[in-house]
Amino acid sequence: MKKTLSMLLAGAMLATALTGCGGSASSSSDSQNSGSDSTASGTAFKIGGTGPLTGAAAIYGNACKNGAQIAVDEINAEGGDIQFELNYQDDEHDAEKAVNAYNTLKDWGMQLSLGSVTSKPCEATAAENYSDRIFALTPSASTVAVTADKDNVFQMCFVDPNQGTASAQYIAEQKLGTKVAIIWKNDDVYSTGIHDKFVEEAKTKGLQVVSDNTFTDASANDFSVQLNDAKSKGADLVFLPMYYQPASLILTQANSMGYKPKFFGVDGMDGILTMEGFDPKLAEGVMLLTPFNADATDEKTVSFVKKYKEQFGETPNQFAADAYDCVYAYKQALENAGATPDMSAEDLCDKMIEQFTSMTFDGLTGEGMTWDETGAVSKSPKGMVIENGAYVGM
Amino acid sequence: MNKLKSYAASKRGRDTLLCFGIVIIAYIIVQAAIAGGGISSQIKGLLVPICAYVVMAISLNLTVGILGELSLGHAGFMSVGAFAGIVTTTCLADAIPLAPLRLAVAMVVAGLFAAIAGVIVGVPVLRLKGDYLAIVTLAFGEIIKNIVNVMYLGLDDAGLHFSLVNQNFQLGDGGKMIINGPIGVSGVTKLSTFTSGVVLILVTLFFVLNFVNSRTGRAVMAVRDNKIAADSIGISTSHYKLLAFVVSAAFAGMAGTLYAMNFSTVTAAKFDFNTSILVLVFVVLGGLGNIWGSIIAATLLTLLPELLRGLSNYRMLIYAILLIAMMLFNNSSFKVRLLEKRAMRQMEKAEKAGGKKEGA
Numbered sequence: 001m002k003k004t005l006s007m008l009l010a011g012a013m014l015a016t017a018l019t020g021c022g023g024s025a026s027s028s029s030d031s032q033n034s035g036s037d038s039t040a041s042g043t044a045f046k047i048g049g050t051g052p053l054t055g056a057a058a059i060y061g062n063a064c065k066n067g068a069q070i071a072v073d074e075i076n077a078e079g080g081d082i083q084f085e086l087n088y089q090d091d092e093h094d095a096e097k098a099v100n101a102y103n104t105l106k107d108w109g110m111q112l113s114l115g116s117v118t119s120k121p122c123e124a125t126a127a128e129n130y131s132d133r134i135f136a137l138t139p140s141a142s143t144v145a146v147t148a149d150k151d152n153v154f155q156m157c158f159v160d161p162n163q164g165t166a167s168a169q170y171i172a173e174q175k176l177g178t179k180v181a182i183i184w185k186n187d188d189v190y191s192t193g194i195h196d197k198f199v200e201e202a203k204t205k206g207l208q209v210v211s212d213n214t215f216t217d218a219s220a221n222d223f224s225v226q227l228n229d230a231k232s233k234g235a236d237l238v239f240l241p242m243y244y245q246p247a248s249l250i251l252t253q254a255n256s257m258g259y260k261p262k263f264f265g266v267d268g269m270d271g272i273l274t275m276e277g278f279d280p281k282l283a284e285g286v287m288l289l290t291p292f293n294a295d296a297t298d299e300k301t302v303s304f305v306k307k308y309k310e311q312f313g314e315t316p317n318q319f320a321a322d323a324y325d326c327v328y329a330y331k332q333a334l335e336n337a338g339a340t341p342d343m344s345a346e347d348l349c350d351k352m353i354e355q356f357t358s359m360t361f362d363g364l365t366g367e368g369m370t371w372d373e374t375g376a377v378s379k380s381p382k383g384m385v386i387e388n389g390a391y392v393g394m
Numbered sequence: 395m396n397k398l399k400s401y402a403a404s405k406r407g408r409d410t411l412l413c414f415g416i417v418i419i420a421y422i423i424v425q426a427a428i429a430g431g432g433i434s435s436q437i438k439g440l441l442v443p444i445c446a447y448v449v450m451a452i453s454l455n456l457t458v459g460i461l462g463e464l465s466l467g468h469a470g471f472m473s474v475g476a477f478a479g480i481v482t483t484t485c486l487a488d489a490i491p492l493a494p495l496r497l498a499v500a501m502v503v504a505g506l507f508a509a510i511a512g513v514i515v516g517v518p519v520l521r522l523k524g525d526y527l528a529i530v531t532l533a534f535g536e537i538i539k540n541i542v543n544v545m546y547l548g549l550d551d552a553g554l555h556f557s558l559v560n561q562n563f564q565l566g567d568g569g570k571m572i573i574n575g576p577i578g579v580s581g582v583t584k585l586s587t588f589t590s591g592v593v594l595i596l597v598t599l600f601f602v603l604n605f606v607n608s609r610t611g612r613a614v615m616a617v618r619d620n621k622i623a624a625d626s627i628g629i630s631t632s633h634y635k636l637l638a639f640v641v642s643a644a645f646a647g648m649a650g651t652l653y654a655m656n657f658s659t660v661t662a663a664k665f666d667f668n669t670s671i672l673v674l675v676f677v678v679l680g681g682l683g684n685i686w687g688s689i690i691a692a693t694l695l696t697l698l699p700e701l702l703r704g705l706s707n708y709r710m711l712i713y714a715i716l717l718i719a720m721m722l723f724n725n726s727s728f729k730v731r732l733l734e735k736r737a738m739r740q741m742e743k744a745e746k747a748g749g750k751k752e753g754a
Contacts, residue, residue: 054710089703095657095664096443100700103439120661123580127658145580145659186560187543187576 044083045334045341045348047072047327048105049114049139050125052093057118060319061090064117064139066312067320070304071327082331083341091116095124102128110134111345112352114326115153117319119143119189126153134345135352137329139322143189147375152349154356154375156322156329156365158291160190163266164197166381167239167289172205174383176287177237177262181211181230183223183250184241194241194266210235220246223253230261237262244272251282262287267381270318273389280389289381291365292321293391301364318365325363332361406607413599413686420693421592436700444696445591446653449598451676451688453645458674459683460606461638462618463520464528466670467535468646473665474511475504475647476654477542480579483655484549484572487583497585497655501594501648508647511538512640520635535670542662547573578661579654586656594652595689598645603685605641614638679720 049068051061065088072084087108089101098121105113113129115138116122122141129136130150137154138146144161147153158166171177180202185191202209210233213226227250230238238254238261240247247269254260265272265288273280294305294315304324308316333355339348361369366379384391401407424441427433450472457465482500490496519530546561547554550569557563565571573579605611616624617631625631654660676695680687698716702709723729 053707090707090709095659095661099439099657100436101703103434103436104700104703107434107436120578120659123659124657127581127584143577145577148581189577192576 043341044076044085045330045339046085046087046109046111047114047330048087048089048102048108048110048112049116049323050089050091050098050101050105050121051117052121053088053090055092057093060140061088061093061117063317063319064088064114064323066308067139067316067323068114068327070307070311070320071324074307075327075331082334084327084330086327088114091118091121093118093121095121098122098125099128101125106132106134111341111343111348112330113137114139114323115146116141119146122146126150129153132345133349135349137326137356139326140319143193150375151373152353154371155377156326157318157377158267158379158381159376160193161197162376163289163381164194164199164241165201167194167241167264167266168198168201168205168207170289170381170383171237171239171264172202172207176264177207177235179208179210179233179235180237180239181213181226181233181235181261182209182239182241183213183215183226183230185216185220185246186214187216188242190243190268191241198239198241215246221249223250224257226250227254227257227259231257231259235261237264240265240269242266243268244270244275248272248275248278248282251286252278255282264288267291267318273386273391274315280386283386284388285386287383287385289383290318290391291379291381292318293382293384293393295390296393304364321364325361325365328363329356329361329369333359409684409686410603410607413603413689414596416686416689417592417595417599421588424588437697440696440700441588442586442591442656443653444693445588445595446649446656447673447676447692447696448595448689449649449652450646450673451680451692452595452598452602452685453642453649454673455677455680455683455685455688456602456605456638456642456645458677459681459688460611460618461614461635461642463635463639464524465531465639465642466528466667466674467515467531467533467538468642468673469665469667469669470531470535470538471508471511471643471646472650472653472669473535473538473542473662475501475508475650476660476665477573477579477650477662478507478647479504479651480582480654480660481547481554481572483583483585484570485554493585494587494590497590497651500585500655501651504647504651505644506647508650509640509644511647512643513636516636516639516643520632520639532667532670535665535667539662539666542573542578543576545573546571546575576661578659578663580659582655582658582660584656584658586652591652594648598648599685601641602645605638606685610634610637675717679717679724681724 049064051064052058053061053065068086072086076083087105089104091098091101098116102125113134113136115129115136116125117140119141122138123143123145126136126146130152133152135152137156139156141155142157142160144159147155171180182195182198184195199209211230213229215223215226240250240263247265251263263286265286267290269288270290272278272283304321305316308320333352336359337351337355339351356371357373363369369377369379371377382393384393402411450468454465454468457463479500482503483496486496486499490499515531515534519527522530544559546557548563548565548569548571550566552566555563555565561575613629614634616629617634621631676692677688679695680691699709699713702712705712
């Protein structure tokens with residue numbers, strides 16, 4: 001038994017080691033300077049964030065880290081009064097590790113926090129933020145529980161339920177369809193949150209939900225039942241509140257059974273065009289609501305995308321843009337408040353709460369963003385449609 | 395005094411004193427450091443998780459080390475305990491305002507629930523041996539995870555509401571969702587403290603060590619060493635197997651409560667296969683059947699990845715390499731030689747002491 005056991009454990013460890021490697025490989029060039037690009041300490045505001053830099057969710061964590069890094073580098077290069085020092089710590093998409101990472105950042109002297117990248121870890125760190133009075137602005141943790149009952153935790157992304165409401169409104173206002181089918185993942189926080197609000201809003205907007213079907217992690221490899229149900233009930237629009245991996249399969253299967261309704265996605269759909277093994281032609285005509293579009297032609301986006309590609313060799317996604325906006329939102333708020341880097345985290349926290357609830361911010365992911373007292377952002381989502389393999393605003 | 399000395403000289407006595415000694419001394423040192431302010435918030439945040447993992451390691455050692463059955467689903471019991479504990483503390487929030495007492499009650503309830511789960515799994519499963527048992531316990535851990543993932547539990551004035559797969563109930567005014575399906579638990583009032591963690595470790599140690607050194611414990615070890623021989627002298631093997639397994643499950647449940655009440659949010663996904671393996675690594679590294687070894691291994695391996703943060707992205711790689719190195723050392727002839735040398739020295743000492751006595 002001992003031998004089996006040692007073999008088993010050796011195997012498990014090897015797996016751990018390999019995931020570790022995978023994560024660090026994908027984060028590419030900047031792995032050495034992840035600690036801090038410090039311009040003289042003590043004269044810069046210390047911003048800390050946690051996110052999954054290794055493991056299965058590493059793509060999101062690294063995107064945020066890279067996006068924030070670009071913003072910090074730009075601001076520091078300008079040489080204005082506000083200088084930043086950035087420190088991203090790995091939380092492996094785990095609430096326990098996120099709290100550890102948060103405590104490490106606290107020891108480092110973090111004055112402003114970027115919360116955590118993913119929702120559950122961010123809920124755990126947000127509770128710490130609240131009790132320690134360190135202000136947090138999370139780029140991408142989107143559940144309501146992150147900001148609930150905490151006056152100093154704010155979000156840069158839409159809250160999940162808001163996406164559902166916004167999608168239903170958009171579909172009704174643009175008259176994209178009247179009979180809607182929904183396919184959603186009921187063991188997933190993100191999908192469940194959007195679905196529930198969508199159904200609620202659809203009722204008030206006079207949309208008819210004719211088919212409402214679920215899948216889980218385990219059954220995410222065949223959607224013929226759900227699609228047939230939608231088809232037989234005559235749905236002219238299929239709403240897909242999910243990430244792009246299952247969505248790609250739905251599009252493929254719908255195509256092979258010759259079912260051609262309109263497909264409508266949410267921001268998790270972002271990434272489908274660059275997915276390996278997926279024919280982008282199938283995504284033609286798919287509509288999605290997303291706050292960021294890497295193909296946009298405005299000056300800010302173009303320069304950000306160019307820099308990101310140069311430094312990290314890939315096209316930035318929505319997460320990177322959100323993190324970039326977070327750093328600039330901090331800059332604007334600090335300038336307005338006249339804050340100086342020698343202020344304590346607690347003093348900064350009060351000033352930031354005051355600023356964020358009153359200021360308007362223009363960033364990559366939206367113009368004229370405002371925050372309410374709960375910490376949720378209000379910005380208008382951009383409706384995009386995929387044409388000739390690229391997003392086009394609609 | 396002499397009695398204590400001779401107790402300490404026996405292997406059993408030495409192990410017992412060592413276990414309690416490590417925990418109490420560590421507690422005093424940490425409390426002194428907290429009072430003196432010489433402790434980073436990083437370490438402070440790790441204290442309760444370490445306590446929870448130590449209890450997990452001790453309890454799993456009972457199954458793997460003392461009973462000799464490989465269990466890969468220990469995190470499943472932790473999960474049962476964690477969620478049972480959360481539900482209990484939430485329901486009793488008004489009835490018992492005193493936090494430590496509420497935590498203690500929650501732990502007892504969690505222990506009971508985990509023990510029930512232990513019986514349910516143990517009765518059919520303990521008829522299996524070796525790898526088969528490992529696989530079934532692994533499956534059990536996954537089942538628990540998936541059940542909690544589709545469980546909806548809410549509390550309002552009318553009492554507890556429960557449904558599976560879809561939320562089929564509406565909460566009245568002032569109602570609160572406790573377990574919200576895949577979203578898990580949010581907004582837990584943290585009750586766990588380092589002191590409560592250490593108390594739980596001490597209780598676990600007291601119980602487990604007495605269990606191991608009792609008639610029952612010797613029967614369990616007899617079953618481990620030779621089932622046929624144990625059968626032949628009239629020991630009811632399945633009875634003792636189940637007993638050890640259920641005790642182990644109960645303490646894992648209590649550790650689960652301690653762990654869950656330290657974070658503001660908990661999901662079922664946390665208690666997956668990886669957590670089971672992690673605890674198993676503690677046990678194997680500390681030595682099968684060696685309780686104080688488990689305590690040290692659990693502490694060390696929980697601290698290690700955090701202390702390696704300075705290495706940035708390489709830390710998980712270094713952590714894994716260190717683990718492999720430690721495992722190799724544990725099984726190496728080098729360690730055997732070291733142990734032999736120590737035994738020789740002790741024998742020499744004993745001889746000398748014996749000689750003196752005779753001379754006098």
